[in-house]
Amino acid sequence: MKVLILIVIAAAAMMQACAGESDAKILKPEDYDAPKNEVCPIHDAKLQKDVVPLAYGDVRFEPEYLEAVRTRFPHANDGFHNAHNAKNFKFAEVLFCAECRRAKEKWLQNRKTPAP
Numbered sequence: 001m002k003v004l005i006l007i008v009i010a011a012a013a014m015m016q017a018c019a020g021e022s023d024a025k026i027l028k029p030e031d032y033d034a035p036k037n038e039v040c041p042i043h044d045a046k047l048q049k050d051v052v053p054l055a056y057g058d059v060r061f062e063p064e065y066l067e068a069v070r071t072r073f074p075h076a077n078d079g080f081h082n083a084h085n086a087k088n089f090k091f092a093e094v095l096f097c098a099e100c101r102r103a104k105e106k107w108l109q110n111r112k113t114p115a116p
């Protein structure tokens with residue numbers, strides 16, 4: 001499951017690189033219920049704007065991952081999902097914390113699935 005999530009994120013990032021953002025429809029924060037934070041409560045860093053790949057459908061995350069999101073990197077926002085009302089969009093504009101993204105990367109690296 002962890003590996004699958006990484007693959008999905010990597011594939012989405014590649015698609016973003018190939019598609020070019022100019023001709024893709026971008027979901028804006030006013031189109032969804034975007035959080036209104038301007039500063040990351042964990043890292044006390046100002047949030048920055050980014051455009052990230054948007055994924056559809058039900059995504060089930062492990063409880064440990066969701067706990068880490070909540071307590072370690074709430075504003076990594078390197079992907080966007082759960083967008084049931086946004087079928088025409090390929091990307092979403094989000095606010096993210098650079099420290100959260102670094103924390104998420106580190107957390108994922110430390111959780112690499114051991115070889116079977």
Ligand SMILES: [Zn+2]
Pocket residue numbers: 040041042043044045073074075097098099100101
């Ligand atoms: Zn942060």
